[in-house]
Amino acid sequence: MKKKWGLLVSALALSTMLVTACGGGNAEQASNQNESTPASTTGTQVNIEASNWKFNQEVFEVNAGEEFTINFSSTEGYHGIGIQGLDVEIEKEGSKTLKVDEPGEYTIFCNILCGPDHGKMIAKLVVK
Ligand SMILES: [Cu+2]
Structure with a gap:
């Protein structure tokens, strides 16, 4: 892995420190391994916001085989997201671009x- 991500890496490191202080720790920093460049905001934007203690929507929909970007933020409290079966781990806030070929329902x-x-x-992330 190259270490040229500058500010992004700093922000992630800070998040990780804060999370560690709160007793989290199952979230690895490997979440970005398949991420395209942050400037890439093409495709469907999935905006997920977390507050105490819910997400802004119960269901998020994307299309199978199409790239989409998850934009996550904690608007109240300190939260994160993982998605069962997918390589998504975001803490506090961040974005992740991915593509899911397999239609189905994935638990966020x-x-x-x-x-x-x-x-x-x-x-729920519904891939249609
Ligand atoms: Cu939680």
């Missing part, structure tokens, strides 16, 4: 132990 969950209702932070 908070990957940071964020409080009493952490377990309720579940949403």
Whole structure:
């Protein structure tokens, strides 16, 4: 891996430090390995916001075989997302571009132990 990401890496490092302080830690920094350049915002934009203790939508839809970008942010509290079966791990905020060829329903969950209702932070990514 090259270390030329500058500010992006700094921001991620800071996030990771904060998460570590909160007892998280199952989220690896490998989340960016397949990411295209941050400037690439083509394709469907999936905006996911997390607050205490829910996501802004229960269902997010994308098309199979088409690139899409997940833009995640914590608007209240400190949260993250992982998506079952997909290579997505974002903490606090960030973006991830990916493509899913297999139609189906993928569970989106908070990957940071964020409080009493952490377990309720579940949403669905529907790939059509
Ligand atoms: Cu949580």
